[in-house]
Amino acid sequence: MAKIAYYPGCSGQSTSLEYDLSTRAVCRALGIELVDIEDWSCCGSTPAHTVNHVLSAALSARNLALVEQQGMDTVTTPCPSCLSNLRTAAHKMEDASFRDQANALLDTPCTTKIETLSVLQVIAEQVDAETIRAKVVRPLTGLKVACYYGCIMNRPPALMQFDNHENPMAMDKLMGLLGAEVVPYPLKVECCGASFGVPRVDIVTRLAGKLLDAGRDLDADAFVTACPLCQMNLDMRQGQINTALKENFRIPIFYYTQLLGYALGIDDKELKFNKLCVNPRPVFKKLSELKEAAQAG
Amino acid sequence: MRIGVFICHCGSNIAGTVDCESVAELASGFPEVVYSTDSMYTCSEPGQEGIITAIHEQKLDGVVVASCTPRMHEPTFRRAVERAGLNRYMFEMANIREHVSWIGKDKEHNTNKAADLVLMAVEKLRRNRPLVPKSFETIKRVLVIGGGVAGIQAALDCADGGLDVVMVERDQSIGGKMAKLDKTFPTIDCSSCVLGPKMVDIAQHEKITLHTCAEIEAVSGYVGNFSVTIRRRATYVDWTKCTGCGVCTEKCPSKRSPDVFNEFMGTTTAINIPFPQAIPKKAAINPATCTMIQKGKCGVCAKVCPVGCIDYEQQDELINVDVGAIVVATGYDLFDWHKYPQYGEGRYPDVITSLQYERLLSASGPTGGHIKRPSDGKEPKNVVFIQCVGSRDRSVDRPYCSGFCCMYTAKQAILTKDHIPDSQSYVFYMDIRAPGKGYDEFTRRAMEEYGAQYVRGRVAMIYPHGEQLMVRGADTLAGTQVEVPADLVVLATGVEAAQGAVKLGETLRVVPDQYGFFVESHPKLKPVETNTAGVYLAGACQGPKDIPTSVGQGSAAAAKALGLLSKERLESDPAVSKVNLSRCVGCQKCIGTCPFGAIKAITDRQGKLKAEVIETVCQGCGICTVTCPQGAIQLEHFTDNQILAEVNALCPPKMNASFE
Amino acid sequence: MNIIDLTAADCDFQAEVASRSGQDLKTCYQCGNCTAGCPYTFAYDVPVSQIMRLIQAGQRETVLNSKSLWLCASCQSCTTRCPNSIDVAKVMDVCRHMARENGCVSERTSKLFTDAFLQSVEKHGRAFELGLMATYTMKSGRFFDNIALGPPALLHNKLSLKPHSIQGKEQVARIFERFRKGE
Secondary structure, eight states: OOEEEEOOOGGGGTTTHHHHHHHHHHHHHHTOEEEEOTTOOOOOHHHHHHHOHHHHHHHHHHHHHHHHHTTOSEEEESOHHHHHHHHHHHHHTTSHHHHHHHHTTOSSOOOSOOEEEEHHHHHHHHSOHHHHHHHOSSOOTTOEEEEEOOSSSSOSHHHHOOSOSSSOOHHHHHHHHTTOEEOOOTTTTSOOOGGGGTTOHHHHHHHHHHHHHHHHHTTOSEEEESOHHHHHHHHTTHHHHHHHHTOOOOOOEEEHHHHHHHHTTOOHHHHTGGGOSSOOHHHHHHHHHHHHHHHHO | OOEEEEEEOTTHHHHTTSOHHHHHHHHTTSTTEEEEEEESOTTSHHHHHHHHHHHHHHTOSEEEEEESOHHHHHHHHHHHHHHTTOOTTSEEEEEOIIIIITTOOOHHHHHHHHHHHHHHHHHHHTTOOOOOOOEEEOOOEEEEEOOSHHHHHHHHHHHHTTOEEEEEOSSSSSOTTGGGOSEETTTTEEHHHHHHHHHHHHHHOTTEEEEOSEEEEEEEEETTEEEEEEEEOOOSBOTTTOOOOOHHHHHOSOOOEEOTTTTTSSEEOSEEOOSTTOSSOOOEEOTTTOHHHHHSOOOHHHHHOTTOOBOTTOOOEEEEEEESEEEEOOOEEEOOGGGOGGGTTTOOTTEEEHHHHHHHHSTTSTTTTOOOOTTTOOOOSEEEEEEEETSSBGGGTBOSOOSSHHHHHHHHHHHHHHHOTTOEEEEEESSOOOOSTTHHHHHHHHHHTTOOEEEESOEEEEEEETTEEEEEEEETTTTEEEEEEESEEEEEEOEEEOTTHHHHHHHHTOOBOTTSOBOOSBTTTBSSBOSSTTEEEOGGGSSOOOHHHHHHHHHHHHHHHHHHHTSSEEEOOSOOEEEOTTTOOOOOHHHHHOTTOOEEEEEOTTSOEEEEEOTTTOOOOOHHHHHOTTOOEEETTSOHHHHHHHHHHHSOOHHHHHHO | OOOOOGGGOOHHHHHHHHHHHTOOGGGOOOOOHHHHHOTTGGGOSSOHHHHHHHHHTTOHHHHHTOTHHHHOOOOOHHHHHOTTOOOHHHHHHHHHHHHHHTTOOSOHHHHHHHHHHHHHHHHHSSOOHHHHHHHHHHHHOOOSTTGGGHHHHHHTTOSOSSOOOOTTHHHHHHHHHHHHHHO
16 A cells, blocks of 8 residues: 555644544554654644635645655645645645745745545545455444544535535444444534634533534444544533533543554554543443353354 | 618617718619618608619619618518519618617717628628528428426317327326326415316327327427327337226235335335326336336236236337427426435435425325325424525526425415414525415415414525434524424425436427526517427426416417418528539538538439438528538528628728729 | 615725635525524624625624624535535635734634634644643633633643644744734
């Protein structure tokens, strides 16, 4: 399998360290060779594009230029926000005058169009289903999961060009391959509150609470996410949600790479389940009980 | 040649910015002009008499009138010169109104330009020659394509007017979309009760021949003399024997055929009569689901049929028929709402189309006229109607308004309350389009008497919420987001061109617009004519239309066909292409390029391939003349010589200038 | 209620939003689909469809002073579903840029968070979450909003305690410098 440049994103260094580590472990297991971008910097995230589009593009383009300098033309990132920024920058810079404006802010300009793909897309499109199925050593049989994609993994569709933008299926299919029972989660692309957790926590508790509620309706054992911000809002803020909404949610929120890694038999140390705030132990307990029951039966 | 020139003032329309007297004076010096004058209204009775008198007195053999557009009065002046004894093609018109006086204010420039245009007309006229139209007999038979309400009306009017009619319908029964409706707006009268008798008339009228399960394979010929090939699909039932008793449909063990008539709400048997009032009331086998045809096992229908009409070996049949005129009434299809992923793409059984809802309301439908939602058969209490699904939406390439969805949605809201008194309807709309007689009052009734909640805004998403569907929309009048937990969601799916319309258009040489609706000859003055003589349009194949308008158009198209075929013989326009056989090399490029199929290949006496124009089919467009690499085809009345003479009049060749 | 004098519409505002966003705002026919899908409508003072309408009506002050601009998360649901294919999220972005340029800040905490985030990036080359939280909390004075997050974050070692500075952080800082110079 071809090498691909890898952009972990800032949160991968702290709040979503487990996402970064499990992504690397899973890619290694599936034969995807990730090449770190040397000395990468922040893509600018949402704050940059809310201030100015040229500034935002330049912050992203510094990284695209690094990919170019490392002699590669495609970069992958686990984070949908980074994905969105890097893709938007590359797309806008196809316009010559915009490109000049953005490059004028950089020490080293970005001259070619670098393609950015999510790690999810790379796995979904470059690893065939049978390869994954054959590598499963700890199937998720009997586990009911709700796959939540977040608002910008697939939107706007004209820019993202991946999966169905109202009902994406990439993670559903992946979890299905691992043996999990995937519930038809209806709010796959509904926003969780994004980065308003800091300035307006009331917004996040309301929106993320609605998401948890829809998962509970379907009797899901756990959520599977692909976005550091979504995961944090649903997991780390679950207590805040419970307080604000007078609820009692206790739903573990995994990164899809963690469960994929688990099924592939990757060591728990690389998957860092201990980083999850809502205790995931009931999930593994259920899995082992189901396994025992199946063996006994 | 002795040419007379007549400059029209058109009141002040022309004379306001053109010095007409000067133009007449200038024209008197043009080649071969022996008489030149100006008049207030040349098209008026005295104006025309002036032309006729001048022709007689001045012994004119050609006339130029400089006035308005030839689209307006060329026929008028041609008749006038003909009355004076000249050939009607010895007449030319210069448009000094639309092309001069209405578009420029400078009188001096306008006057010069008008004189130039008159000179061009004179130069062309000098090269005109008398042309004589050919005449030919017409066939007193009309083909009606499509057996919906528009086609039915057209067929009955033609037949009552004394013409033979051949009706071709793609489905198993005639009746079209109207036969599927429960009630009709704004009177709430039963759709099949008003349509049924007309369908029976089609079956019983001695002048009407009906072919269902049939489509148009090929059309050739021209106005008055079309030759049509119809393909009738195998029904595997001998309809000359079938009595429509229905025993076969009761006994058929293959009960998983898609129920097309009921809009796929449930299934039906492989041998089937689509609905009780079907015309013709004959059974047909769906070969895709019949186990006898698929696997060679079963044969139950053949065993139980009391008249022995089942024929598993039946083949498609080609039927040839000659007709004088064609009425196209192929109707419409519904927009494929699955293009809106936010409405579930079919994942939610309780999101249905408006036409599916009609089948739920109808006593002959799959639920016997009781509103039961598809998922669990429960009676819905909260029913949400979403309008403009596939209408007025550029993002799905449907920017046009489908016209009648507002009305049928109001009707369905009313009927919902009638069927389920403790129900509540919510209608999401953008604008209410109710311009017909009694229409706006009808939508008001839905709100005021039947309590339908009208909410102005689109719906962004539908998602399951327990046993219900959460509908999230906007109320733009209240300026907020709204949510409705619904038991059933009905999508007012928009209208699009019938499947296969573009292909049929190619067969008939009728042009579809970018959305597949057939284009009429003139949007105001020729609404049912097409640019192919003898082919007329009726109903929604031309654009979205409700029932009254479709019926009106059916009658209008019939009147056109009756008018056309009331003449014993028709004249063809002699301004058509003509092949110079000695120059033609038989390359056949013209045959490929002709949009009307008016050129055929012939072999001359030496056995060489040549092209020949079928004069009655040629529409005089001139494409062949510019295609021919040999310059062997000329368009009569618009020959290269005539057109170059006009060009030279406007821009005299430099050679002449330098040698003179 | 504010009565709008339609003849006093600020056409320059309309044109500026259109040109900076590259969107044909005249095609908006007020179907409300953006508002219908927007998860933030409950928190807005002016729903997004009305922002679109007010731009059409040239109401610069009302638009640039609305809280909604600062509460839009750019989740793209409006853009994705607009029947006229208007990039509504981009229009919101552009209005927010203009509000910032004009000193209109109706959701202070939202702006402070953005500023703290970008300061962190400018300083370290990458976002340093603990640091930017500290900056935000000091400037906003909102000490208790997220106090509940302390225990779980510490317990699960969520936050890195020191910034991950990069070698090229000067390059990143220069991006900001040049940007400010060009403004």
